[in-house]
Amino acid sequence: MDHSETGVSVGVIGLGYVGLPLAVEFAEAGHRVVALDVDTAKVKALRAGQSYIEDIPSARLAAAGDRIHPTTRYADLAQVDTVIIAVPTPLTENREPDLQPLISAGSALAGVLQEGQLVVLESTTYPGTTRERLAPLLEESGLHAGRTFNLAFSPERIDPGRTDFTLRTTPKVVGGLTPNCLRRAVDVYARVCDQVVPVSTPEIAEMTKLLENIFRTVNIALVNELAMLCDRMSIDVWEVVRAAATKPYGFMSFSPGPGMGGHCLPVDPFYLSWKAREYDMQTEFIELAGEVNAAMPYYCAEKVAQALNDAAKPVRGSRVAVLGVSYKAGVGDLRESPALKIISLLRDRAADIRYHDPHVPELSEHDLRSTALDEALDGIDLAVIVTAHPGVDHGYVVERAPLVLDLRGTTRHMGVPQL
Ligand SMILES: NC(=O)c1ccc[n+]([C@@H]2O[C@H](COP(=O)([O-])OP(=O)(O)OC[C@H]3O[C@@H](n4cnc5c(N)ncnc54)[C@H](O)[C@@H]3O)[C@@H](O)[C@H]2O)c1
Numbered sequence: 001m002d003h004s005e006t007g008v009s010v011g012v013i014g015l016g017y018v019g020l021p022l023a024v025e026f027a028e029a030g031h032r033v034v035a036l037d038v039d040t041a042k043v044k045a046l047r048a049g050q051s052y053i054e055d056i057p058s059a060r061l062a063a064a065g066d067r068i069h070p071t072t073r074y075a076d077l078a079q080v081d082t083v084i085i086a087v088p089t090p091l092t093e094n095r096e097p098d099l100q101p102l103i104s105a106g107s108a109l110a111g112v113l114q115e116g117q118l119v120v121l122e123s124t125t126y127p128g129t130t131r132e133r134l135a136p137l138l139e140e141s142g143l144h145a146g147r148t149f150n151l152a153f154s155p156e157r158i159d160p161g162r163t164d165f166t167l168r169t170t171p172k173v174v175g176g177l178t179p180n181c182l183r184r185a186v187d188v189y190a191r192v193c194d195q196v197v198p199v200s201t202p203e204i205a206e207m208t209k210l211l212e213n214i215f216r217t218v219n220i221a222l223v224n225e226l227a228m229l230c231d232r233m234s235i236d237v238w239e240v241v242r243a244a245a246t247k248p249y250g251f252m253s254f255s256p257g258p259g260m261g262g263h264c265l266p267v268d269p270f271y272l273s274w275k276a277r278e279y280d281m282q283t284e285f286i287e288l289a290g291e292v293n294a295a296m297p298y299y300c301a302e303k304v305a306q307a308l309n310d311a312a313k314p315v316r317g318s319r320v321a322v323l324g325v326s327y328k329a330g331v332g333d334l335r336e337s338p339a340l341k342i343i344s345l346l347r348d349r350a351a352d353i354r355y356h357d358p359h360v361p362e363l364s365e366h367d368l369r370s371t372a373l374d375e376a377l378d379g380i381d382l383a384v385i386v387t388a389h390p391g392v393d394h395g396y397v398v399e400r401a402p403l404v405l406d407l408r409g410t411t412r413h414m415g416v417p418q419l
Helices: 019-028 040-047 058-067 074-079 100-110 129-139 179-189 202-232 237-244 268-277 284-310 338-348 373-377 394-400
Strands: 009-013 032-036 068-071 082-085 118-121 150-153 172-176 196-199 319-323 352-356 382-385 404-406
Touching (some): 009 019, 032 040, 058 068, 074 100, 129 202, 150 179, 172 179, 202 237, 202 268, 268 284, 284 338, 352 373, 382 394
Parallel strands (some): 009 032, 032 068
């Protein structure tokens, strides 16, 4: 069927940070969307017109109106032309790929798959997943990948909280199992993305996403290692990075920080290092970057202890206000957030912790609730800026707190000790 002139109907499986924005974008472009999640609370919220993803205000959901049909029933996907899978791809406790959500989604989809449908995987994963893992699962339907249904991989590049690049303005890489799979997938994404970048195979598209994330992980580790060295050498790493960034070519600036968080950077590279072992390769850059970044919260907790020591205070019993606990500025995502580790390490040393984060009302694992900024700063010994949210007046923090340690470089112009 030629879909280029007509509307498409799209199913999205997994309505998280990736899936919900995609569903809304397709609906806003006038297409009918079946939005599926196994989490009944999410489906219920969407039915009530309530968004739970910060980048999607409920008003956008409302504007998309009844073009979005939230559901928990896989059978509803039988009516759509294209199904996009955006389920999580976490690691197991042994830090190996956990494809369980993908396997459940693929098996359930196989039960309702229709001839002529296009299936696109968007979850970040190792090269070969679409062809070697997803295709056989979907073929349990009796249909054939590349012949009686189409299959493609297209990595998501969404960066929660970012407003300068959106789903529409960020080029979308697509790799199809066959030329026809690719054509179909390019046609679908062209409806919501200004630029679609076709590549020859799903494996190229899978590896592209990993290269992008590993590039970030390795460069963040590099600048973090330099930050630790600069600290010993009494060199201001922030000024070094800023100065290096004036080079108009061949350099890209990365900021030091308390470690990596989120669902992507601390997780995705290990999908590749796991796969590489099948080819007798050790991906040493990935392992090393993982080690350096994982050590950062320990280093930061030690910096807190040092700052208190310089003020003749022990960690035990000191009142420490943690400012910003989500893993990045402007969002409330706590997954793998280094702040959680820093809080644990300081609590292990009997520090008295409170926190302020306008995006995170409570930290259930620490039995803490965010307090107003003034309350968080009341009577403290030290404030540590772990994530510098826009809208938090860090100048005021520097004025009020007796001691500040800034792990993000936001207050370096005020002479505050930095990471
Ligand atoms: N968050 C990001 O910034 C980002 C960016 C690019 C790529 N990715 C990748 O996209 C994928 C999804 O990430 P996310 O951040 O949206 O995850 P998420 O946890 O926010 O959302 C995933 C959703 O899938 C649902 N789900 C799980 N198993 C399911 C199943 N069998 N059937 C239906 N729904 C199911 C969950 O309930 C959840 O709502 C991951 O592979 C991730 O690596 C994420």
